[in-house]
Amino acid sequence: MAKDFPTREENYSQWYNDLVIKADLAENSAVRGCMVIKPYGYSIWEKMQAALDKKFKDTGHSNAYFPLFIPKSFFSREAAHVKGFAKECAVVTHYRLKNAEDGKGVVVDETAKLEEELIVRPTSETIIWDTYKNWIQSYRDLPILVNQWANVVRWEMRTRLFLRTTEFLWQEGHTAHETKQEAIDETMLILDVYTDFAEKFMALPVLKGVKSESERFAGAVDTYCIEALMQDGKSLQAGTSHFLGQNFAKAFDVKYLNKENKLNYVWASSWGVSTRLMGALIMAHSDDQGLVLPPKLAPIQVAIVPIYKKAEQLEEISVKAKEIKKLLEARGISVKYDDRDTYKPGWKFAEYEFKGVPVRLAIGPRDMENGTIEVARRDTLEKEVLQVADIDRKVEHLLAQIQENLYTKALNFRNDNTYRADTWEEFTDLIENKGGFVYAHWDGTAETENKIKDKTKATIRLIPLEDDKEEGKCILTGKPSKGRVVFAKAY
RNA sequence: CGGGAUGUAGCGCAGCCAGGUUAGCGCGCCACGUUCGGGACGUGGAGGCCGGGAGUUCGAAUCUCCCCAUCCCGACCA
Numbered sequence: 001m002a003k004d005f006p007t008r009e010e011n012y013s014q015w016y017n018d019l020v021i022k023a024d025l026a027e028n029s030a031v032r033g034c035m036v037i038k039p040y041g042y043s044i045w046e047k048m049q050a051a052l053d054k055k056f057k058d059t060g061h062s063n064a065y066f067p068l069f070i071p072k073s074f075f076s077r078e079a080a081h082v083k084g085f086a087k088e089c090a091v092v093t094h095y096r097l098k099n100a101e102d103g104k105g106v107v108v109d110e111t112a113k114l115e116e117e118l119i120v121r122p123t124s125e126t127i128i129w130d131t132y133k134n135w136i137q138s139y140r141d142l143p144i145l146v147n148q149w150a151n152v153v154r155w156e157m158r159t160r161l162f163l164r165t166t167e168f169l170w171q172e173g174h175t176a177h178e179t180k181q182e183a184i185d186e187t188m189l190i191l192d193v194y195t196d197f198a199e200k201f202m203a204l205p206v207l208k209g210v211k212s213e214s215e216r217f218a219g220a221v222d223t224y225c226i227e228a229l230m231q232d233g234k235s236l237q238a239g240t241s242h243f244l245g246q247n248f249a250k251a252f253d254v255k256y257l258n259k260e261n262k263l264n265y266v267w268a269s270s271w272g273v274s275t276r277l278m279g280a281l282i283m284a285h286s287d288d289q290g291l292v293l294p295p296k297l298a299p300i301q302v303a304i305v306p307i308y309k310k311a312e313q314l315e316e317i318s319v320k321a322k323e324i325k326k327l328l329e330a331r332g333i334s335v336k337y338d339d340r341d342t343y344k345p346g347w348k349f350a351e352y353e354f355k356g357v358p359v360r361l362a363i364g365p366r367d368m369e370n371g372t373i374e375v376a377r378r379d380t381l382e383k384e385v386l387q388v389a390d391i392d393r394k395v396e397h398l399l400a401q402i403q404e405n406l407y408t409k410a411l412n413f414r415n416d417n418t419y420r421a422d423t424w425e426e427f428t429d430l431i432e433n434k435g436g437f438v439y440a441h442w443d444g445t446a447e448t449e450n451k452i453k454d455k456t457k458a459t460i461r462l463i464p465l466e467d468d469k470e471e472g473k474c475i476l477t478g479k480p481s482k483g484r485v486v487f488a489k490a491y
Numbered sequence: 492c493g494g495g496a497u498g499u500a501g502c503g504c505a506g507c508c509a510g511g512u513u514a515g516c517g518c519g520c521c522a523c524g525u526u527c528g529g530g531a532c533g534u535g536g537a538g539g540c541c542g543g544g545a546g547u548u549c550g551a552a553u554c555u556c557c558c559c560a561u562c563c564c565g566a567c568c569a
Contacts, residue, residue: 032561084569123569157492157567164568217569225569240569307528346529353529364528374528 007288012232019282020161023291023355026278033159033166040355041278043299045169048277049149051201051296052171055193061145061173066127068151069118074126078251081125084218088155090120120153125219125244125270128174129252136176136266138257143186144176162279163236163491170274176266178258180245183267187243190271191224194239202277203294203406204228204284205414206238207437207486209462214446220270221245227461227486229414230283233435235461235488238280241271279491285379285406291356292378294406295399302328302395303352304337307345307364314339317363320388324361324373327392333399353378358402359395379405420484427475427487431458437488441481443474452476458487 005022006014020026025041037045053063069092075082096112099105121127128146135141153167173190177183191208198204206226216223220242228238249255249265258264285292295301304321308314318339325335336357338348345362352360362374373391376383379402386394417436421427430438442448442460452475453459462485469483 028561088568154568211569215569220569223569237569242569305528309527341527344527344529344531346527346531348530349528350530362528366528 005288005290008231009288015288016279016283017161019286019291025282025291026161028161031166033156035161035165037169037275040299044281044293044297045275045278047297047299048197048201049171052193052197052273053147053149055197056147056171056173059145059189059193061147061175063148064146065148065150066121066124066131068121070121070124070127072117072119074130075119077126078219078247080247081219081251085122085154089122090153090155092118092120121150122152122154123270123272124148124150124152124172125174125248126252129248129254129268132174132176132266133252133254136254136256139178139259142176142178142256142266143182145173145186146175147171147173160279162275162282164276168275170272172272173270175269176249176254177268178256178264178266180267183245183269184243187222187224187241187269187271190241190269191226191239194226194241194271194273197273198226198228198238198280199407201294201296202281202284203296203403203410204238204280205407205411207462207464209464209486211240211462212446212449212460212485214449215460217242217270219244219247221247224465225462227488227490228280228284229417229437229488230280230491231413232283233417233489234491235437235486236276236280236283236491237461238277239271239273242269244268244270284410286356289381290354292406293356293358295358295403298356298358299334300336300352300355300357301333301399302335302359302361303348303357304335304361304363305345305348305352306337306339307362309365313365313368314341316368317365320368321361321363324363324388324391328395331392331396333392333396349376353381359398361391361395377402379409421475422472424475428456431456431487431489435489437461437486439484440475440487441472441483442485443477443479443481448474448476448479452487458489461486461488461490 005018008015023040024038026035026037029036075085093114094108094112095114096109097106098109100107132144135144149171151167151169156164156166159165175183175186177186195206195208198206206228208226209224211223211225217240222243224241225237226239227235230236246265246267248268254266255263256266281297282291285294304325306314306317306321308317321337325337328335349360356378358378360376367373367388371388372385373388374383374385375395375398377398414437417434419430419434419436419438421430421438421440427438427440438458449460464486472481472484473479474481
């Protein structure tokens with residue numbers, strides 16, 4: 001299936017593109033910039049959804065669903081918001097087609113023009129705050145802790161599977177609170193939820209921080225984020241959580257009566273992660289042999305391959321294999337027993353390897369005689385022959401070990417690719433020749449940030465939250481800096 | 492929207508410059524047989540409006556013009 005596959009060294013972006021397609025995760029569709037997420041890829045996304053959804057519910061949130069379409073006028077209510085999204089909105093102007101006069105196909109029926117155009121949501125703050133206005137009258141209605149799983153559309157000029165597509169899937173949480181502090185607490189709570197998810201499920205270490213003004217969400221007071229380092233030394237924003245202040249409450253006139261019978265604007269947060277996480281997952285762990293998936297997100301955690309010559313052998317092996325499958329499933333492990341006769345064992349080995357299945361078991365006639373089984377792990381590509389007794393416990397343990405190992409490997413990689421720069425020369429050298437995260441001083445102005453971006457293509461990924469604030473001088477202007485920020489080239 | 496390139500079988504490509512029988516090759520696909528502990532082999536077979544349209548010509552995948560689509564670079568991008 002995937003023999004001619006470039007190494008990361010040879011061509012990193014080709015490696016990524018080929019991996020996504022050849023591992024059956026997604027493909028380009030007939031619609032420019034929009035992808036088809038294939039069953040194998042989608043089942044990974046479903047696992048992500050399930051884990052995140054549980055975390056949201058466990059922290060008191062409920063799911064709801066708001067419309068795909070947003071009246072155009074809603075967008076202009078919040079000035080910064082419309083400015084940020086105006087350039088990438090799909091607009092619905094008509095609601096009917098008709099047969100073309102020349103009989104060739106259909107054309108837009110110009111008489112069916114919408115009174116007010118509809119925007120296909122690039123995010124849902126506006127429609128949601130217009131709705132919340134009706135839900136909120138008193139402090140007793142607060143907080144509102146709602147999340148929605150949805151698709152959104154942002155008309156991107158250039159797209160890449162999972163990393164940037166015109167339409168993508170995500171979740172967006174939208175909360176309303178009595179006080180500023182509650183809204184900030186919510187923003188930070190979700191940042192921790194995302195961090196925990198990235199580290200525990202994706203095996204992906206992330207940096208937490210706040211965005212500089214130029215990277216801030218359109219309409220937010222503060223945007224917090226988690227950033228992860230990919231194997232090519234570029235940073236990927238894996239999730240954002242915004243403290244919206246009272247911006248949307250004021251734009252949509254959402255007030256509540258407090259206990260003192262006084263009207264106040266509510267305080268808000270919004271937060272989201274998207275199918276972009278799939279890109280992060282792929283680029284964080286995979287190698288030149290293909291996809292590597294952390295056990296907690298792998299659709300198939302264990303593949304069992306029988307090795308046999310005759311039909312009677314297969315029958316005998318199948319009995320044993322199915323027995324093992326049951327034992328593993330009893331421990332909550334997802335298992336695929338692949339007894340297809342249409343592919344040879346070697347082919348199957350290569351396929352499961354390429355698709356990142358964490359553990360592969362092989363049973364052949366020799367094993368049947370010796371009471372053994374071959375166990376291969378995807379992360380290290382190591383193989384060993386174990387006694388089949390107690391195999392379910394051994395595999396369960398191995399899966400946990402793989403999960404741990406992937407995280408450690410990714411963390412070591414990040415540590416090895418995190419630098420400090422004190423001069424402009426050091427900085428440009430690191431950005432150009434090494435990549436990775438570079439901690440450096442910055443004078444705090446958008447102007448300097450932009451100049452650095454123009455000169456090096458590196459941007460401020462985040463301002464660390466609770467780093468020891470060390471004073472210094474801006475690497476570009478030499479002006480005073482209150483603390484180091486994290487620079488990197490980014491996706 | 493600028494610069495460059497490419498459209499030939501499901502996928503990847505050759506053929507085009509120097510027009511000429513039935514358009515090839517690899518992978519994949521189907522059937523049968525032998526195989527099966529790291530991507531098997533043999534034999535036979537199916538599959539093409541050569542991106543679309545117009546033109547030149549006795550004759551066009553090949554030459555000319557127009558159109559369409561895709562990819563790469565740039566601009567753009569919470």
